[in-house]
Amino acid sequence: MPQPTALSINLNKIALIRNSREGNFPDVCAHAQRCIDLGANGITVHPRPDQRHIRAQDVRELASLVSPQVEFNVEGNPFAPAQGSYPGFMALVAETRPAQCTLVPDTDAQLTSDHGFDLSQSANALKPIIAELKAQGMRVSLFMDPDCDQIKRAADVGADRIELYTGPYAAAHKAQAENLEALLAQFARAAQTATQVGLGVNAGHDLNLHNLADFRAQVTPLLEVSIGHAFTVDCIDMGMAAAMAAYLERCK
Template sequence: MSTSGTTDLSVNLNKIALIRNSRDTDYPSITEHAQICIDAGADGITVHPRPDQRHIRADDCFDLAKMLNVEFNIEGNPFAPAMASNRRGVSDYPGFIELVKEIKPAQCTLVPDNNEQLTSDHGFDLTQSGEQLAPLIEQLHALGIRVSLFMDPDPQQIKLAKAVGADRIELYTGPYADAFATGTDLDTVFQQFYHAAEVAADCGLGLNAGHDLNLHNLPRFATVPQLLEVSIGHAMIVDAIEIGLANAVQAYQRCLGK
């Protein structure tokens, strides 16, 4: 079981980049806001660079890699190809795996998304993509990168994640957040995630979680077994508008028992 205060908080900076990209400017600075989060107690920084570079860009990833002294987690679709930039002053997207290979972050979270999705909204179906993922996971392992797979709370799929070589899974918590917000079948949905966490532990997989977690629903979710890390961005930036970014980071850490 996870004990109070043992779950890491990784802050997703995509929304900071989205604000910056609304103007032809470098303001607000991604690295400066990463430092605010770190100074306030964040355990890690997460980014999710998409090929269209709608928020975090490839260049941001390199800039962050140079200055971070906490864990760096880069998320993305492992099959995303290189893509030319259509914006002045913005470098081309080199392809997800090529980007990760060059930066060598501590953790790489593989996500089955595409440019047509507004945000990540489902986990891998490893009966379809497992054979393609396995050699990519081996390549990342050879570079010393820990690999996490974005997954739904499906016990059979979680067992397949172990079989293809993943070190961790990141549970997609959107359904839990929806159930918490509406009160519809909350106990049933929470038990699905709780059981999924137990299955991951039985398989020897580390457990991360993320998507739509916030100050209201995080305390309950943080009680799932052996939760190592949560990645939070959207809700934290919304909270930061009201209480400031440093205060928001500290509020989320309190939710995790710290």
């Protein structure tokens, strides 16, 4: 039986709704507090330089609210520079000091994160960045595809954890594709490899109430999942308290 998995709620979609109108409705911090009150183990945000959803100021305010209560996880591209009121990713996390910093190789041109790091290309650039973040007291996770060779490299550059990019699994599960079983086995091997080289395993992207239990049953140990898009939709369908209870049940 898998051990419980921490549930971190991603607030990007709440910020996206807020940004569609002037003002501060819905209030991202108030939404975070309600998630915490309902049992979430963490709060995740992914600020991008174009601030299409989570803004730099949100990260500052959430850091003060969230960190004393549950884990605060800030995701993003460590090479993202300053742009307007966005101070640059490294400057923002140095200021806010989240418990976990998840590094993701995304760009402004991407609709959403859609691949992990290729450490055969970026290891040398990432290694001093990871050391800097860890020196500031943050746990560092790298967004990775389920590639065992790449995961071994993640340990070599000093990461504490990986976050497995689960988009392909979610798509295969929804379609009940013929390769679903083989794909799950690939993720399971990736998690086992990570554990063997001393890395913790997180996962995220398109996980939901329909596919999470199957993933957890095969991919162990799974320390944390980050879920935002599906959780937001389920809150609309089920109500927030019922949605949170359902996700926490899947994580048990």
